[in-house]
Amino acid sequence: MFESAEIGHSIDKETYEKAVVELREALLDAQFELKQQARFPVLILINGIEGAGKGETVKLLNEWMDPRLINVESFLRPTDEELSRPPQWRFWRKLPGKGRIGIFFGNWYSQMLHARVEGDIKDARLDQAINDAEGFERMLCDEGALIFKFWFHLSKKQLKERLKALEKDPQRSWQLNPLDWKQSEVYDRFVRFGERVLRRTSRDYAPWYVIEGADEYYRSLSVGRIILEGLQAALKHKGRPRPQPHAAPLMSSLDKLSLLDSLDLSRKLDKDDYKEQLATEQARLSGLMRDKRMRGHALMAVFEGNDAAGKGGAIRRVTGALDPRQYRTVPIAAPTEEERAQPYLWRFWRHVPGRGQFTIFDRSWYGRVLVERVEGFCAEADWLRAYSEINDFEEQLHNYGIVLVKFWLSIDKDTQKQRFKEREEVAFKRYKITDEDWRNRDKWDLYVDAVDDMVDRTSTEIASWTLVEANDKRYARVKVLRTINEALEAAFKKG
Amino acid sequence: MFESAEIGHSIDKETYEKAVVELREALLDAQFELKQQARFPVLILINGIEGAGKGETVKLLNEWMDPRLINVESFLRPTDEELSRPPQWRFWRKLPGKGRIGIFFGNWYSQMLHARVEGDIKDARLDQAINDAEGFERMLCDEGALIFKFWFHLSKKQLKERLKALEKDPQRSWQLNPLDWKQSEVYDRFVRFGERVLRRTSRDYAPWYVIEGADEYYRSLSVGRIILEGLQAALKHKGRPRPQPHAAPLMSSLDKLSLLDSLDLSRKLDKDDYKEQLATEQARLSGLMRDKRMRGHALMAVFEGNDAAGKGGAIRRVTGALDPRQYRTVPIAAPTEEERAQPYLWRFWRHVPGRGQFTIFDRSWYGRVLVERVEGFCAEADWLRAYSEINDFEEQLHNYGIVLVKFWLSIDKDTQKQRFKEREEVAFKRYKITDEDWRNRDKWDLYVDAVDDMVDRTSTEIASWTLVEANDKRYARVKVLRTINEALEAAFKKG
Numbered sequence: 001m002f003e004s005a006e007i008g009h010s011i012d013k014e015t016y017e018k019a020v021v022e023l024r025e026a027l028l029d030a031q032f033e034l035k036q037q038a039r040f041p042v043l044i045l046i047n048g049i050e051g052a053g054k055g056e057t058v059k060l061l062n063e064w065m066d067p068r069l070i071n072v073e074s075f076l077r078p079t080d081e082e083l084s085r086p087p088q089w090r091f092w093r094k095l096p097g098k099g100r101i102g103i104f105f106g107n108w109y110s111q112m113l114h115a116r117v118e119g120d121i122k123d124a125r126l127d128q129a130i131n132d133a134e135g136f137e138r139m140l141c142d143e144g145a146l147i148f149k150f151w152f153h154l155s156k157k158q159l160k161e162r163l164k165a166l167e168k169d170p171q172r173s174w175q176l177n178p179l180d181w182k183q184s185e186v187y188d189r190f191v192r193f194g195e196r197v198l199r200r201t202s203r204d205y206a207p208w209y210v211i212e213g214a215d216e217y218y219r220s221l222s223v224g225r226i227i228l229e230g231l232q233a234a235l236k237h238k239g240r241p242r243p244q245p246h247a248a249p250l251m252s253s254l255d256k257l258s259l260l261d262s263l264d265l266s267r268k269l270d271k272d273d274y275k276e277q278l279a280t281e282q283a284r285l286s287g288l289m290r291d292k293r294m295r296g297h298a299l300m301a302v303f304e305g306n307d308a309a310g311k312g313g314a315i316r317r318v319t320g321a322l323d324p325r326q327y328r329t330v331p332i333a334a335p336t337e338e339e340r341a342q343p344y345l346w347r348f349w350r351h352v353p354g355r356g357q358f359t360i361f362d363r364s365w366y367g368r369v370l371v372e373r374v375e376g377f378c379a380e381a382d383w384l385r386a387y388s389e390i391n392d393f394e395e396q397l398h399n400y401g402i403v404l405v406k407f408w409l410s411i412d413k414d415t416q417k418q419r420f421k422e423r424e425e426v427a428f429k430r431y432k433i434t435d436e437d438w439r440n441r442d443k444w445d446l447y448v449d450a451v452d453d454m455v456d457r458t459s460t461e462i463a464s465w466t467l468v469e470a471n472d473k474r475y476a477r478v479k480v481l482r483t484i485n486e487a488l489e490a491a492f493k494k495g
Numbered sequence: 496m497f498e499s500a501e502i503g504h505s506i507d508k509e510t511y512e513k514a515v516v517e518l519r520e521a522l523l524d525a526q527f528e529l530k531q532q533a534r535f536p537v538l539i540l541i542n543g544i545e546g547a548g549k550g551e552t553v554k555l556l557n558e559w560m561d562p563r564l565i566n567v568e569s570f571l572r573p574t575d576e577e578l579s580r581p582p583q584w585r586f587w588r589k590l591p592g593k594g595r596i597g598i599f600f601g602n603w604y605s606q607m608l609h610a611r612v613e614g615d616i617k618d619a620r621l622d623q624a625i626n627d628a629e630g631f632e633r634m635l636c637d638e639g640a641l642i643f644k645f646w647f648h649l650s651k652k653q654l655k656e657r658l659k660a661l662e663k664d665p666q667r668s669w670q671l672n673p674l675d676w677k678q679s680e681v682y683d684r685f686v687r688f689g690e691r692v693l694r695r696t697s698r699d700y701a702p703w704y705v706i707e708g709a710d711e712y713y714r715s716l717s718v719g720r721i722i723l724e725g726l727q728a729a730l731k732h733k734g735r736p737r738p739q740p741h742a743a744p745l746m747s748s749l750d751k752l753s754l755l756d757s758l759d760l761s762r763k764l765d766k767d768d769y770k771e772q773l774a775t776e777q778a779r780l781s782g783l784m785r786d787k788r789m790r791g792h793a794l795m796a797v798f799e800g801n802d803a804a805g806k807g808g809a810i811r812r813v814t815g816a817l818d819p820r821q822y823r824t825v826p827i828a829a830p831t832e833e834e835r836a837q838p839y840l841w842r843f844w845r846h847v848p849g850r851g852q853f854t855i856f857d858r859s860w861y862g863r864v865l866v867e868r869v870e871g872f873c874a875e876a877d878w879l880r881a882y883s884e885i886n887d888f889e890e891q892l893h894n895y896g897i898v899l900v901k902f903w904l905s906i907d908k909d910t911q912k913q914r915f916k917e918r919e920e921v922a923f924k925r926y927k928i929t930d931e932d933w934r935n936r937d938k939w940d941l942y943v944d945a946v947d948d949m950v951d952r953t954s955t956e957i958a959s960w961t962l963v964e965a966n967d968k969r970y971a972r973v974k975v976l977r978t979i980n981e982a983l984e985a986a987f988k989k990g
Contacts, residue, residue, distance in 0.1 A: 038836070041836070041837075085793075085847050085848075085850075085895070086891045086892060086894070086897070088891050089847055092841060092844040092845070093844070095838065095841060097836030098836040098837075100836075124623075127626075128619075128622065131622075132891075139884050139887075142877075142880060143839065340593075341533070341536070341592030341593040341594070341595075342590060342592055343590065343635060343640070345634075346590060349584060349587040349588065350587070352580050352581065353580075354576065355579045355580075382637075392630055392634075396581045396627075399581070
């Protein structure tokens with residue numbers, strides 16, 4: 001969920017300063033239009049890691065826009081009046097009216113997270129708070145509100161550097177909040193519970209945006225752009241209620257740096273190492289599948305990736321180790337008529353393995369947010385809500401003890417071209433290449449964005465994505481097998 | 496929530512038989528159209544009290560419609576295959592496809608209720624199951640499904656009679672389910688947890704219908720009519736996704752018997768009794784408000800009722816007993832400009848009392864489902880979702896320890912006419928009567944329906960409605976005061 005916010009996004013000062021001039025003007029225009037229309041309020045929630053630029057961003061938004069039309073609320077210590085009423089009261093009374101912008105810096109999310117991190121509440125209470133927040137936000141959206149939720153992120157290393165800098169600056173030490181961020185455990189817990197909160201509350205009508213907070217320019221410009229695009233779309237859309245699911249919720253990163261770019265595709269294994277490691281991992285998998293602890297679990301593996309990235313070959317190396325009675329491979333192509341008559345996830349539910357079993361999905365339910373999104377096979381509203389439906393689905397699998405591993409096999413454009421040509425030239429491989437493959441290739445960049453969003457929104461603490469460097473097939477196959485083995489062992493250890 | 500399903504609804508055989516002929520034909524037509532369009536599936540959930548006619552209704556629906564297009568699923572003991580997979584799997588695999596009707600007799604609700612009533616799970620787990628169900632149904636509706644949820648109800652007395660009849664009939668004893676309904680406690684728990692489930696899961700897109708189950712004809716015809724109207728509306732509405740919030744979800748009862756009819760409006764108090772009881776109850780309230788346990792609570796009273804039912808007079812008798820520093824009366828009229836710029840509930844949240852305080856609402860947030868519904872001041876979708884928003888709101892008050900009492904002051908049409916005339920004739924009362932009051936009177940029947948629906952959907956275990964027989968002002972005033980006192984005492988006892 002935070003993967004793409006740890007890859008070192010940045011923008012140079014010159015680009016930033018040029019962009020900001022235009023951005024400010026456009027934001028002011030949009031804000032003026034918002035006031036004129038006075039049709040709906042805007043709510044901006046600011047959350048995330050300490051020192052990731054939350055406070056700075058709030059100040060900046062106030063500078064960029066007309067502060068007379070913005071309420072900034074920080075909800076620190078509740079007043080007597082607030083303590084004397086239900087906890088939701090303080091948020092209700094500070095809601096921005098139609099035509100106005102409310103920035104809630106500190107809000108229901110910070111409260112539930114602090115309480116959970118400090119151990120004041122347990123998971124059950126956290127889940128209740130999450131559900132309350134969801135209901136509240138749904139109501140606000142039904143009433144027309146436009147909600148932006150920002151999570152400012154830092155890697156652990158970045159946080160440490162940030163804290164050191166802050167310490168040296170006595171004037172800024174007031175920014176330190178009640179949690180002791182110097183404790184490494186606080187970060188771990190905050191991120192872990194944060195993932196749970198984001199996973200459950202990122203909905204089509206009010207999605208989370210995770211912003212890498214280390215570079216000031218990147219961070220500020222990203223937030224400004226997201227607000228601008230969302231606001232403009234909502235101002236244009238005259239329907240009521242609900243400005244609609246955000247029209248511009250998912251934008252490619254400003255610095256063109258994608259999560260996939262951060263992979264080192266030059267990784268490889270030589271033939272001998274490969275043979276040895278492959279044999280080791282296959283034997284390990286075979287042993288794990290026969291382990292009696294497997295009876296309490298089931299295993300599902302999802303293979304997605306670029307065309308010609310080597311999914312089929314990787315899958316064969318996995319199944320090569322297995323007793324055919326224990327596994328099934330389910331290739332996902334266009335849905336049958338029976339499947340089209342059902343909700344989207346139905347055709348995947350039907351293949352969920354029973355205890356002790358292993359199902360391999362050659363392509364999967366992620367088709368909706370990959371090919372269906374890119375090709376326009378489904379409405380935007382449908383793939384936008386798919387992220388949370390998928391997370392719910394995977395949570396149900398996880399809760400039952402099913403181990404889920406998800407692979408994106410990544411190759412670069414040149415490697416793909418080479419493999420396509422090879423397929424055209426080798427007779428027995430020709431069935432593997434069609435005109436469609438070449439057409440898909442034209443949409444390479446759209447797929448890069450879709451993969452980024454997919455990982456951001458569905459790589460969760462219960463079912464994370466593994467990005468596999470697949471220019472070298474041998475490296476990829478061993479990594480896949482090893483990842484499956486490690487996931488199984490971890491699950492067995494947990495019991 | 497079950498009030499209007501305990502008032503002895505019934506239909507005579509002749510009326511029933513005549514109606515059924517038409518109903519069956521129309522249902523078959525609709526079902527055929529559903530199959531032809533094949534745009535969405537229909538899901539019918541059957542729940543409620545044992546012996547209230549669930550099984551009979553399922554059989555009847557199968558008889559009335561084309562059974563080849565209906566799947567009836569009962570989800571009794573899970574199969575080995577089902578036990579080996581996440582609990583949701585068995586529901587997914589039985590979902591009806593587009594153009595078909597699935598009747599789930601026994602479903603996620605029966606499972607969570609049985610588990611809770613038997614004590615296998617606690618409230619936290621029940622709430623989780625409720626949230627899962629909500630998410631599942633929202634997804635199904637997003638995917639286009641039309642969902643009907645029926646709760647078949649019997650009063651405790653009716654249940655006992657039913658059970659006795661069943662016992663004598665050995666051929667039907669198989670109908671008895673795992674819960675021991677002969678235990679009076681089972682009924683109480685089932686109804687209590689049932690209320691919690693219905694309150695939380697009755698949403699605009701998939702509302703519950705509570706059906707009084709004692710009279711076979713009434714019960715069958717009601718269910719048939721609701722399905723027919725909902726189905727016809729969804730078939731007409733061509734938008735996607737979501738056939739929409741049910742277009743015909745709330746229908747007046749078939750036998751024209753309303754909850755308000757069940758009140759005995761002839762109740763009265765003579766002057767001496769009134770004086771004595773009024774003084775007693777006022778003193779009691781005054782004492783309770785000064786009790787130190789009041790510091791841990793707050794009190795809210797809602798007054799709704801027919802025009803000229805005597806709300807003002809009743810409120811004055813309540814406040815007569817109180818220290819002005821402890822209470823506030825909030826008259827609710829048209830919203831101010833500031834209030835119109837906010838979500839609907841905002842103007843009521845702002846008046847939530849602090850600890851130790853008492854706020855009296857002269858009309859209230861129920862305006863949305865009364866006057867706004869009847870007069871068309873808001874869209875149907877808005878008042879339909881208001882029921883669950885109101886329930887959420889009241890739950891938040893309740894969780895904080897606020898005691899909420901809600902009164903509907905009920906008079907008959909003649910009494911109203913008489914009071915209107917009196918107001919026109921007495922100089923100092925003339926300000927109380929306007930042309931609008933006479934116009935509202937023309938909509939008497941619409942208000943009766945609106946009140947029935949309001950009580951059905953918002954009289955909950957945490958904030959029940961008190962219907963006050965108000966033809967006699969003295970009787971009404973004392974009943975109001977006594978109800979407040981009893982509610983406060985009950986809250987103090989609970990701590």
